[in-house]
Amino acid sequence: MFFLPSPLELLDISHLHHRGIKVWLKRDDLIHPQVSGNKWRKLKYYLSEDSQTSIVSFGGAYSNHLHALAYACHYFQRKVHAIVRADFIDPANQTLADCIAFGMTVECVDRKTYRKRYEPEYLSWLKSRFPESLIISEGGYGELGFKGVADLINEINLDFSHLVCPVGSGTTLAGIIRQLKPKQIAIGVAALANSGYLVSEIDTILEQSQKIAGIKPYWELWQDNHFGGFGKTSPELLKFIEEFYFRYQIILDPIYTGKMMFALFSAIDEGRMPENSKVIALHTGGLQGWRGFTQRGLLPDNYFLTNLD
Numbered sequence: 001m002f003f004l005p006s007p008l009e010l011l012d013i014s015h016l017h018h019r020g021i022k023v024w025l026k027r028d029d030l031i032h033p034q035v036s037g038n039k040w041r042k043l044k045y046y047l048s049e050d051s052q053t054s055i056v057s058f059g060g061a062y063s064n065h066l067h068a069l070a071y072a073c074h075y076f077q078r079k080v081h082a083i084v085r086a087d088f089i090d091p092a093n094q095t096l097a098d099c100i101a102f103g104m105t106v107e108c109v110d111r112k113t114y115r116k117r118y119e120p121e122y123l124s125w126l127k128s129r130f131p132e133s134l135i136i137s138e139g140g141y142g143e144l145g146f147k148g149v150a151d152l153i154n155e156i157n158l159d160f161s162h163l164v165c166p167v168g169s170g171t172t173l174a175g176i177i178r179q180l181k182p183k184q185i186a187i188g189v190a191a192l193a194n195s196g197y198l199v200s201e202i203d204t205i206l207e208q209s210q211k212i213a214g215i216k217p218y219w220e221l222w223q224d225n226h227f228g229g230f231g232k233t234s235p236e237l238l239k240f241i242e243e244f245y246f247r248y249q250i251i252l253d254p255i256y257t258g259k260m261m262f263a264l265f266s267a268i269d270e271g272r273m274p275e276n277s278k279v280i281a282l283h284t285g286g287l288q289g290w291r292g293f294t295q296r297g298l299l300p301d302n303y304f305l306t307n308l309d
């Protein structure tokens, strides 16, 4: 049911000023039609632990994480409850409708409460409400999440120089960095504005990891390709996603992978990547995220049909 290892596809980038650079797309978007790409990787070790306990987790109203978690819990027959940052459950919200249909129970909290999601006091209060349950941080952030992501590196039989991925919570990037060989470089492209805090956060995770003790891994966070912030887009970005689709017949999502590929192609074309680099770009999936755009009227309902099909 999970399509693993996910395929690696060489992209023809002859339209760019490529200077011998090669780009492969690691198609984690193909892992599963419901459980989007990196979300499965981040969740799998949480779900294989203690198969009886129920799960509590967090996310925004269009969260790919909650959507993937709801489906996976449905599949593995685990009880799951979500704390959602939203005023109410909008009946038009297909992400939450799917979650509920998969059996997830959903509770809306305001932004102020949602901000407490890492506070020990709030977490112990949740624990008392849901005794015996496993609380998974937003986005699967944590040791088991990093470990699940690291497995994707072992699937790649190719001596690459760079691995590029989109960044939300930083879990995927941290998991990748920890698994790289010396001289391999990880590049994260932030999907949100003001992502500088992630640099020290990821550094802390890396320091805590025993495996890389003594080796300083090389990685970068590109912070200027967020197109105005999380979930924000622009005609330029949408045009890029459309052209990408016409060129490769591969759909990118507007929140993460569209911004990542835009940043990578610009860097190559503008000579900011070293000659002859062998670059793997990680398609983390996230295609269900398009629905939040059409539902909120940010794109016409038939955007996919008219522009992407």
Ligand SMILES: *Cc1c(COP(=O)(O)O)cnc(C)c1O
Binding pocket: 036, 037, 038, 039, 064, 065, 139, 166, 167, 168, 169, 170, 171, 172, 173, 253, 256, 257, 284, 285, 286, 287
């Ligand atoms: C959640 C998500 C990300 C971000 O992953 P993090 O591990 O939170 O940084 C990237 N791409 C897609 C498609 C996602 O759904």
